[in-house]
Amino acid sequence: MPILIDRRKLLIGGLAAGFASPRALLAGDDGATIPIADMHAHLFFFGANTPAKQPLRKTMARGGVTLAAWSIVGDVPWIRPTKAGLKQVASPKAGEASAWFREELKRVKHHLDEQELKIVRNPEDVDRAVAGEPHVVLAVEGASFLDDDPDMLAFAYEEGVRHVQLLHYIRNTLGDFQTGRREHDGLTTRGTDIVSSCNRLGILVDLAHCTPAAVDDALAAAKVPLVWSHGSVAQDAKGQTSKVAWKARQLPLTQARAIAERTASSACGPCAPISAVGSRPTLIGCRRWPNGWARIMSVSAPT
Numbered sequence: 489m490p491i492l493i494d495r496r497k498l499l500i501g502g503l504a505a506g507f508a509s510p511r512a513l514l515a516g517d518d519g520a521t522i523p524i525a526d527m528h529a530h531l532f533f534f535g536a537n538t539p540a541k542q543p544l545r546k547t548m549a550r551g552g553v554t555l556a557a558w559s560i561v562g563d564v565p566w567i568r569p570t571k572a573g574l575k576q577v578a579s580p581k582a583g584e585a586s587a588w589f590r591e592e593l594k595r596v597k598h599h600l601d602e603q604e605l606k607i608v609r610n611p612e613d614v615d616r617a618v619a620g621e622p623h624v625v626l627a628v629e630g631a632s633f634l635d636d637d638p639d640m641l642a643f644a645y646e647e648g649v650r651h652v653q654l655l656h657y658i659r660n661t662l663g664d665f666q667t668g669r670r671e672h673d674g675l676t677t678r679g680t681d682i683v684s685s686c687n688r689l690g691i692l693v694d695l696a697h698c699t700p701a702a703v704d705d706a707l708a709a710a711k712v713p714l715v716w717s718h719g720s721v722a723q724d725a726k727g728q729t730s731k732v733a734w735k736a737r738q739l740p741l742t743q744a745r746a747i748a749e750r751t752a753s754s755a756c757g758p759c760a761p762i763s764a765v766g767s768r769p770t771l772i773g774c775r776r777w778p779n780g781w782a783r784i785m786s787v788s789a790p791t
């Protein structure tokens with residue numbers, strides 16, 4: 489049984505990246521701080537906001553976050569920002585994506601060690617985070633790191649990865665992503681095999697960036713709940729036909745419901761494990777769920 493699935497609090501506490509929420513908004517009626525889980529957070533070792541400048545422990549504490557999924561971007565060397573959003577500019581050669589992942593994972597773990605932040609490896613670790621001891625879920629956005637190596641997923645699990653997003657901004661052998669040309673009509677057989685392997689190992693599958701057909705294929709293959717960690721939901725999502733980057737990333741409402749129903753039928757309660765992110769970096773909604781966790785709607789622009 490995947491460890492995160494038993495811990496409905498993590499799923500319900502979906503929150504977009506940024507830790508930007510004012511603490512006052514996250515206090516309950518009794519004034520107590522509501523614990524926050526961030527389902528999708530980035531911290532890069534290049535650019536202006538490196539971990540050295542923004543140490544994670546302090547950032548989490550400032551936002552009242554006790555559980556954060558640090559998402560390693562598995563295709564970052566091969567994408568660049570454009571006016572139409574992030575686009576693929578090159579393709580990794582065999583072995584390059586797994587090498588990048590291994591190197592970045594080392595850097596991430598080094599920072600976590602320095603910060604004395606523990607990695608979530610089992611359900612009890614999630615309980616400890618709920619109780620206030622900060623923990624980090626190791627996540628990967630875009631599973632290009634699997635390369636053609638049948639052992640990479642198990643390696644990632646052994647290293648502590650518990651959350652894998654199948655697709656991102658570059659083509660891989662798992663399936664179609666929202667902002668690229670359709671090549672597979674959903675997930676490939678390998679893609680559905682990886683969903684099954686993640687289920688078996690206890691790795692949470694993240695459908696963010698999947699095309700509608702890929703979402704359907706993943707739902708059909710999965711035996712346990714899945715998440716859509718970031719992106720917004722629209723009744724009539726235009727998908728890749730939209731030239732506006734964040735609109736191209738929207739999830740159709742019917743599929744948001746399908747993901748939520750899968751969760752609801754699996755003892756995770758009535759909430760969709762979807763972190764809905766709007767187009768502007770503003771907090772537009774926050775509510776407290778009966779179990780004490782907050783769900784944040786819209787705190788930063790999706791990527």
Ligand SMILES: [Zn+2]
Binds near residue numbers: 629696697718791
């Ligand atoms: Zn993303």
